Structures are given as structure tokens and as C-alpha cells.
Amino acid sequence: MxxxxxxxxxxxxxxxxxxxxxxxxxxxxxxxxxxxxxxxxxxIDAVAGDTVELVGNGRRLINLPEMPVTAVASVHLDGELLTNGTDYRWNRYGILTRLGEPTWRGRLAACWPLDAEVSVVYDHGYAxxxxxxxxxxxxxxxxxxxxxxxxxxxxxxxxxxxxxxxxxxxxxxxxxxxxxxxxxxxxxxx
Structure with missing residues (x-):
């Protein structure tokens, strides 16, 4: 501790x-x-390598439960490893954004599928x-x-x-x- x-x-x-x-x-x-x-x-305290299991919400954004986020080591979607900058991006406020190409009428194809398992390993907290x-x-x-x-x-x-x-x-x-x-x-x- x-x-x-x-x-x-x-x-x-x-x-x-x-x-x-x-x-x-x-x-x-x-x-x-x-x-x-x-x-x-x-x-609040700094934690390195914390693992959290989230559930997809059918939207482009999903929130990590702890902040500030200082690093994201990995994100798995239903067991598949995603790539930072291609499949998702993150910010210090704990928001994971699913990335994807715009489709017809500017709608985005990518989202965190409803009820999908999203496993994240990340660092968070204040030094x-x-x-x-x-x-x-x-x-x-x-x-x-x-x-x-x-x-x-x-x-x-x-x-x-x-x-x-x-x-x-x-x-x-x-x-x-x-x-x-x-x-x-x-x-x-x-």
C-alpha cells in the first residue's frame, strides 16, 4: 500500500x-x-499495472474507473489485442475512445460492442x-x-x-x- x-x-x-x-x-x-x-x-495513489474488466456499452467511449490515467499497457476486446492509435485511444481522464473509419453519412463503424468483454491493463493515480x-x-x-x-x-x-x-x-x-x-x-x- x-x-x-x-x-x-x-x-x-x-x-x-x-x-x-x-x-x-x-x-x-x-x-x-x-x-x-x-x-x-x-x-488516488499511483497504481501500476492495474487490470480492469469492463463491459462494452455499444458506444464509442468507455470510461475507466480510476483517474488520472498515466499509461495504458493493453486493451483486449473479447480476447483480441487492440492497437493504441489504430483501434483505440485514451486520455488522462480515463476515457477510451474506439477508433474506426467514417462510413455512410459520417457515421462511425467502430464502437465498444454491447456486452463485449473489454479487459484493460493500465496505470493510474497520483504520484x-x-x-x-x-x-x-x-x-x-x-x-x-x-x-x-x-x-x-x-x-x-x-x-x-x-x-x-x-x-x-x-x-x-x-x-x-x-x-x-x-x-x-x-x-x-x-
Missing amino acids: ASPWATPEDLRLHLRLDAIDAAQAAAGLGEAEVIVRAALRQH QVPAAVKQVCIQLAGRAWVNPRSMASESIGDWSGTWDKTRAGDALTDYETSLLEPYARGPESR
Whole structure:
């Protein structure tokens, strides 16, 4: 697995603490990474030689589930090896375009046949996690550190306090979600 996105020292500085339990901080940051990955529906870290099995959709474009794509080693269509630049092309956004010659009235003959098996071996992810993703991870871990039980309210004697439930523990805020949006993949890639 890739290196952690943030260190206990990053969390200590974010929380402005004199000292921090490194093991607990690392565990909290790891939990925050899991939540951010789930929200993004992306692995984020660089992965080389990942294999994905897709199903043809009857269109010229098909989306790979992870981005950014940094290399495509091979594409097989129902077991037949395709050639990059002749049979398909790819871009960093994870779009595989089926190439073909125009036919009558400019329609294209090539598409990813409906229900065909499309097997792709490719590299994807970021060599260094984007700063915004790292910051959201630290903020999420920081909130969980300050409010470990995700308490929304507390009462002591005649005093009671209520906190914003969306800012408790492991819930991403709307602002954090908007920061993560450029790194997320939409449902069209599934």
C-alpha cells in the first residue's frame, strides 16, 4: 500500500498541540483516508499495472474507473489485442475512445460492442496526493480527534451544548466535498 497521505506531525500542527500520540494519530489519519477514498470512489495513489474488466456499452467511449490515467499497457476486446492509435485511444481522464473509419453519412463503424468483454491493463493515480485531498484528510482526522465519539450534544448538570452534526467526527462537510469534487469520478464510470 502507498505511504500515508498525512503524518501524525501534520495532524499535530493542524490541531496546534504541543504533543500527540503518534499511534492514535496515524490510526485516525488512516480512517480518514478510508472515508475520503470512499467519497471519491477513487484509489488516488499511483497504481501500476492495474487490470480492469469492463463491459462494452455499444458506444464509442468507455470510461475507466480510476483517474488520472498515466499509461495504458493493453486493451483486449473479447480476447483480441487492440492497437493504441489504430483501434483505440485514451486520455488522462480515463476515457477510451474506439477508433474506426467514417462510413455512410459520417457515421462511425467502430464502437465498444454491447456486452463485449473489454479487459484493460493500465496505470493510474497520483504520484503525490493532491494538496486539497491531503488537507481534507487532515481536517477529517482533526475533527475525529477533537470529538472522538462524534457527539452532537452534551449535558453536564444544568449546562448543555449542541454541535453541528455535520461537523462531528467522520462526516465530510459540504465545503470538503466541493474540494474533493475535481478528484472524484461520477457514476458514468461504473
